Amino acid sequence: MCGRFSFYTPPDSLIARYFPEGMEVDGHFEARYNITPGGGIAMIRMSLNGSPVMAHSHWGFRPAWAGDKAPAPINARAETVARSRYFREAFSHHRCLIPANGWFEWQVTRDGKTPYYVTPKDPEQNALIFFAGLWTPREGDETSTCAIITEPAHGDLRHIHERQPVVLDPGSLKQWLNPELTDREDIRRATQRLPAAQLEAFPVSTDVNNPRHDSPEILRRAG
DSSP states (O other): OOOOEEEOSOHHHHHHHHOTTOOEEOSOOOOEEEEOTTSEEEEEEEOTTSOEEEEEEEESOOOTTSOTTSOOOSEEETTTTTTOTTTHHHHHHOEEEEEESEEEEEEEETTEEEEEEEEESOGGGTTOEEEEEEEEEETTEEEEEEEEEEEEOOGGGGGTOSEEEOBBOGGGHHHHHOTTOOSHHHHHHHOOBOOGGGEEEEEBOGGGGSTTOOSGGGGSBOO
16 A cells, blocks of 8 residues: 655656656645645646646545545555546546655564655666556645555565555656546556566654654664
């Protein structure tokens, strides 16, 4: 699953590396090192004029047609997202990118839960990754809601947790956002995941367990 992550790369740096043709930035985005569900996060979606825009969204997906007491899941399973009544419209027409520098996962051991941080190995990648996400507009509300798509864990990540976010290869970002792609199989053929071998996971301090700890120190390797 994905229930905690970091995003601290300045938007200008993200745009220069991954969207050199330009991207609108709607709002101010502060560095965050311990992002928790139920709050605002950055997402990248296509605007009505067909260009990418980074905007704020609420992490907890709830379609406009759902009532206020309906679930607001933070994750959507890749295995069922295209068929689910809750997510299928967004999967076809409202896909987005959730930029991150890494995410946290907890490994269950006999002594409790050990937090790990998962981030790119290659320093030239500037520790920046993109989760495949979905968003949905809210009627009468400027803030959309969103969810991160998850799948079975790959490679060495499987010993930490059985699931992980879908991390897109940088070459697939524009295709994931492409509004002309609406069919599941077409989307799958047009996009690729970042190979698990390009990620590393290492234990970090249990300070991350407290959402009030939101500083670069919680990303340091434990031990």
